[in-house]
Amino acid sequence: MKNSENDYRLEMTGISKSFGVVSVLKDVNLKVKPGEIHALLGENGAGKSTLIKILSGVHHKDTGTVRLNGQEINPKNTHEGQVLGISVVYQELSLVNDLSVAENVYLHKLGASKFWMNWDKITRDAQELLDSLGFTIDASAKVRDLSIVQKQVVEIAKALSEDTKVLVLDEPTTVFDPTDTKKLFDNLFRLKEKGISIIYISHHLDEIIKIADSVTVLRDGVDTGSMPISETDTDGIIRLMIGRDLKDLFPARNVEIGTEPVFQVKNLTARDTIVHDVSFCVRPGEVLGIAGLGGSGRTETAKLIFGADKKKSGTLILDGKEIKTKSPVDAAAFQIGFVSEDRKEEGVFLPLSIRRNISVTSFKSISGKLGFINVENEYKKVLGLIEKLNIKTPSSEVNVKNLSGGNQQKVALAKWLSIDSKVIFIDEPTRGVDVGAKIEIYNLINEVAKKGVGVVVISSDMPEIMGISDRILVMHQGTIYGELQKDQFTEENILRYSIGKRLKQQTQTI
Amino acid sequence: MALTLKEQLSSPGGILKFLVKYNTVFIFILLVIFSALISDVFFTSANITNLLKQVSGIGIISIGMLIVILTGGIDLSVGSLVALLAVTFAILVNLVVLPLAILLTIVIGFSLGSISGYLVAYQKMAPFVATLALMTIARGLGFIYSKGSPVTFKTAGGVFMSDFANNSTLGVPNIAIVFFLIVIAAMVMLRYNVFGRLIIAIGSNEEASRLSGIKVNKYKFLVYAISGALAATAAIIVASRTNLGSPNMGMSWELDAIAAVVIGGASLNGGRGTAINTLMGVLILGLISNILNLLNVPSYPQQVVKGAIIIFAVLLQRFESK
Numbered sequence: 008m009k010n011s012e013n014d015y016r017l018e019m020t021g022i023s024k025s026f027g028v029v030s031v032l033k034d035v036n037l038k039v040k041p042g043e044i045h046a047l048l049g050e051n052g053a054g055k056s057t058l059i060k061i062l063s064g065v066h067h068k069d070t071g072t073v074r075l076n077g078q079e080i081n082p083k084n085t086h087e088g089q090v091l092g093i094s095v096v097y098q099e100l101s102l103v104n105d106l107s108v109a110e111n112v113y114l115h116k117l118g119a120s121k122f123w124m125n126w127d128k129i130t131r132d133a134q135e136l137l138d139s140l141g142f143t144i145d146a147s148a149k150v151r152d153l154s155i156v157q158k159q160v161v162e163i164a165k166a167l168s169e170d171t172k173v174l175v176l177d178e179p180t181t182v183f184d185p186t187d188t189k190k191l192f193d194n195l196f197r198l199k200e201k202g203i204s205i206i207y208i209s210h211h212l213d214e215i216i217k218i219a220d221s222v223t224v225l226r227d228g229v230d231t232g233s234m235p236i237s238e239t240d241t242d243g244i245i246r247l248m249i250g251r252d253l254k255d256l257f258p259a260r261n262v263e264i265g266t267e268p269v270f271q272v273k274n275l276t277a278r279d280t281i282v283h284d285v286s287f288c289v290r291p292g293e294v295l296g297i298a299g300l301g302g303s304g305r306t307e308t309a310k311l312i313f314g315a316d317k318k319k320s321g322t323l324i325l326d327g328k329e330i331k332t333k334s335p336v337d338a339a340a341f342q343i344g345f346v347s348e349d350r351k352e353e354g355v356f357l358p359l360s361i362r363r364n365i366s367v368t369s370f371k372s373i374s375g376k377l378g379f380i381n382v383e384n385e386y387k388k389v390l391g392l393i394e395k396l397n398i399k400t401p402s403s404e405v406n407v408k409n410l411s412g413g414n415q416q417k418v419a420l421a422k423w424l425s426i427d428s429k430v431i432f433i434d435e436p437t438r439g440v441d442v443g444a445k446i447e448i449y450n451l452i453n454e455v456a457k458k459g460v461g462v463v464v465i466s467s468d469m470p471e472i473m474g475i476s477d478r479i480l481v482m483h484q485g486t487i488y489g490e491l492q493k494d495q496f497t498e499e500n501i502l503r504y505s506i507g508k509r510l511k512q513q514t515q516t517i
Numbered sequence: 518m519a520l521t522l523k524e525q526l527s528s529p530g531g532i533l534k535f536l537v538k539y540n541t542v543f544i545f546i547l548l549v550i551f552s553a554l555i556s557d558v559f560f561t562s563a564n565i566t567n568l569l570k571q572v573s574g575i576g577i578i579s580i581g582m583l584i585v586i587l588t589g590g591i592d593l594s595v596g597s598l599v600a601l602l603a604v605t606f607a608i609l610v611n612l613v614v615l616p617l618a619i620l621l622t623i624v625i626g627f628s629l630g631s632i633s634g635y636l637v638a639y640q641k642m643a644p645f646v647a648t649l650a651l652m653t654i655a656r657g658l659g660f661i662y663s664k665g666s667p668v669t670f671k672t673a674g675g676v677f678m679s680d681f682a683n684n685s686t687l688g689v690p691n692i693a694i695v696f697f698l699i700v701i702a703a704m705v706m707l708r709y710n711v712f713g714r715l716i717i718a719i720g721s722n723e724e725a726s727r728l729s730g731i732k733v734n735k736y737k738f739l740v741y742a743i744s745g746a747l748a749a750t751a752a753i754i755v756a757s758r759t760n761l762g763s764p765n766m767g768m769s770w771e772l773d774a775i776a777a778v779v780i781g782g783a784s785l786n787g788g789r790g791t792a793i794n795t796l797m798g799v800l801i802l803g804l805i806s807n808i809l810n811l812l813n814v815p816s817y818p819q820q821v822v823k824g825a826i827i828i829f830a831v832l833l834q835r836f837e838s839k
């Protein structure tokens with residue numbers, strides 16, 4: 008064996024892969040050293056997840072070779088991949104809801120283990136592992152009862168075992184707020200010191216700059232090269248990803264914001280969640296941001312208004328009239344829209360085509376009097392949205408489950424943004440979406456606002472929420488802790504309110 | 518986190534939540550009390566023995582149904598398998614020594630179940646379709662092999678079995694003991710055994726299980742095979758009770774088994790359900806028939822009541838999952 012080969016822990020060379028006639032990866036190379044954090048970047052649908060799934064044994068490559076420590080490997084299934092020391096946190100949440108946290112953490116070992124369960128041991132071990140990651144999760148709890156953030160932590164814990172040689176994280180932080188992300192990074196640095204190779208996929212380029220040692224960029228299934236992170240910056244990476252410069256991530260808006268609120272919430276308190284005494288209003292044409300840490304009650308507030316959770320007290324006023332939303336059906340009848348953050352589970356129909364997914368919410372606008380669908384209108388509408396959002400797909404008839412993660416997000420969003428609403432709540436609009444598509448989504452949000460809709464955007468992405476909002480509410484422990492006007496938008500101000508502190512100037516005046 | 522009984526009861530609305538959580542047990546207890554009040558024959562040992570004997574066969578296949586349902590599947594073939602295997606056992610008992618006859622019947626049951634298992638796990642056939650096909654095939658074969666009429670036990674082995682099936686040990690019918698042992702085995706397996714945990718994992722999220730490196734197909738295959746073996750066990754029991762194997766046995770038992778599992782709170786989507794609750798489901802169904810028989814209610818109204826109870830039990834579970 009040559010010395011140069013020994014430098015790398017993992018070498019994937021000349022990898023190609025097609026699904027049917029669609030060629031997804033073409034002659035891709037990826038080389039990772041021990042103790043290196045290697046960022047794998049690219050637009051939605053560029054082939055990142057597919058490359059990873061070839062490495063772990065989910066998919067099988069058409070051509071190319073994969074070497075681990077200089078030895079050629081060919082995992083036939085994920086079990087073989089794991090035995091070789093390849094652990095993956097997949098982009099899709101892949102936990103088993105009906106088992107305990109501990110069982111999920113050791114699920115892969117369960118498959119290979121002895122006959123009897125050693126409950127005490129696996130619960131103890133899992134608890135130790137979770138504690139060492141710095142998150143508080145009860146290892147004996149059922150996964151069903153965890154929050155989405157906790158689920159993601161379990162997912163990460165699951166991938167960490169003593170014999171991990173290559174750890175792959177496919178967009179691990181999409182559900183995390185900045186403090187969670189920081190904890191994850193601390194853990195990654197620790198693993199890196201132990202000599203574990205880490206492949207890190209993310210659309211948060213600022214994260215990449217912070218933690219990665221080197222990057223490989225994929226564009227349309229072709230790798231546009233690898234380089235040490237020191238030789239590039241976000242602009243350089245974006246250029247490699249989309250082949251051009253990106254000027255304004257946040258498009259300028261010239262929208263007339265109305266004076267009378269279209270929608271008002273007064274002293275809203277939930278029956279079952281921490282949300283209490285929430286009051287705010289949205290004006291027509293306004294984009295109102297809601298910031299806050301995970302668990303501060305942002306999503307729960309939206310769900311409460313939408314009628315998905317039960318209210319205890321409070322009033323909702325739409326167009327000056329008091330309304331009651333006992334269920335999502337009521338809310339939809341009042342033209343209140345809600346795009347869930349958990350779009351994979353709540354937002355799309357995976358086995359149906361893109362067309363059917365999009366048209367399901369807009370039957371009204373595409374069907375005639377008797378409820379027959381005007382196919383021509385349907386196609387026009389669907390194809391228009393596919394183009395506008397740059398959904399990467401061979402046709403509108405492809406099943407959503409065969410789209411890349413980011414493109415699934417776009418379908419979910421397209422579905423909801425295409426219906427007429429008076430107020431719309433969008434929870435994490437660009438989770439898992441690449442930079443280019445983000446702009447398209449921001450444009451779409453602006454277009455919706457322009458029609459006089461009150462748009463409420465919940466986001467953990469600081470630059471995003473500051474870039475698109477006209478006003479930001481910050482939630483803390485279930486209620487709105489502070490409000491920021493455009494000239495007060497800074498990360499520091501948002502963070503201070505998020506953790507329950509006053510703004511700096513205000514501490515002096517009060 | 519797991520709460521102690523006391524904490525559960527003292528939390529707000531605790532008693533109600535507790536009742537709802539263990540609803541199958543409570544329905545069962547209520548039915549027992551109701552039956553005891555309404556009929557003075559109910560609590561006689563003859564009646565209880567009779568009741569236990571009656572539910573044992575269906576009970577055993579219900580456990581097989583439970584593990585299939587836990588993986589998100591369904592097994593419609595078990596009723597017909599009972600018929601075919603009862604005939605098979607009756608023929609075998611007249612041909613070979615008893616232990617071999619028992620063993621062969623169970624092996625044949627396992628193999629027949631494997632056919633469904635193979636079609637579902639490896640040919641990706643819908644469980645409903647694969648087992649529906651096996652259901653008609655098995656019923657047909659039962660009639661072919663028995664030439665349409667019951668096969669009676671003729672040997673000493675047959676006599677031994679029929680004694681066994683009709684007698685009790687310490688006041689509990691032997692066949693009920695077999696059933697209870699199977700329930701206990703299933704309880705232990707679903708809680709402490711890796712196989713049990715993995716079938717729950719598969720039923721809860723098949724894709725995630727696959728991504729975790731679990732051999733999903735192998736386990737899906739096995740649950741149908743085990744269901745077949747349990748159908749064989751049930752067949753041996755019912756044949757022995759009546760001293761013969763008939764192709765008319767086990768008529769629509771698959772539906773009763775599904776009903777028992779569902780009353781026991783299992784989700785037909787997989788991932789949820791326990792052996793003890795399935796036992797309750799079996800006993801509840803048995804109790805209903807028993808008390809209605811004691812009250813001389815004819816069989817058609819009985820079916821209506823059964824159906825109503827199923828709806829009621831499932832509605833209660835709805836309430837729980839909210």
Ligand SMILES: Nc1ncnc2c1ncn2[C@@H]1O[C@H](COP(=O)(O)OP(=O)(O)OP(=O)(O)O)[C@@H](O)[C@H]1O
Nearest residue numbers: 026051052053054055056057409410411412413414
């Ligand atoms: N099972 C499949 N069958 C058919 N096409 C598929 C399948 N899986 C992925 N694809 C296609 O392969 C392409 C690459 O998908 P992949 O998931 O690797 O993208 P990605 O780079 O991870 O994108 P994202 O950032 O959105 O997660 C996409 O165009 C997708 O539609």
Ligand SMILES: [Mg+2]
Nearest residue numbers: 056098411412
């Ligand atoms: Mg992906």
